Amino acid sequence: MNNKSRPVNLDIQTIRFPIAAIASILHRVSGVITFFALAVLLSLLSKSLHSADGFAVVMGWLDSLPVKLVMWIILSVLAYHIVFGIRHVVMDFGYWEELQSGSASARGGFIVVAVIAVLMGILVW
C-alpha cells in the first residue's frame, strides 16, 4: 500500500476540539493551578497569623492591584475546578455521558463559572 496517498491533516487551525474536551483539559489545568495556588494561600495565611505586623503586611499586599488580580484568578480557577469536578462526579453516576447532554452540561458549567468569577471579582474588589 502506498503510504503517501494516506489522508493527513497537519493544519492545526482546522482541528476543533468539542466543548466537552476543552472543559476536560481545562479541568486538569485548573487542578494543577489550584495545587500551586494552595502553597501561595497557605504561606499568606501563615504570615498573617504569625504576628500583628505580619497580618498588617499581608493586608497591605491584598490591597494592591496585582495581588487582587492573582487572588481573583485563583478563586475563579478554584470555582472552575469545583464546578467541573461536580460535573465529573455526576458523570461518574452515569448522567450527561451522551454527546448532546455532555456538551450541554459543559456549556452550562462555563456559564456557572462565569457568574461565580464575576461574584469573586466583586468579593475581591
Ligand code: HEM
Ligand atoms: C486543593 C484542592 C484541589 C486540588 C489541588 C485538586 C487537583 C486536581 C488535579 C491536579 C486533578 C487532575 C488529575 C488528573 O487529571 O490526572 C484533579 C482531578 C479531579 N478533581 Fe480536583 N483538586 C482539588 C479539589 C477538588 C474539589 C473540591 C473537587 C470537587 C468536586 C475536585 C474534583 C476533582 C475530580 C472529580 C477530578 C477527576 C477528573 C477526571 O477524572 O478527569 N477536586 N484535581
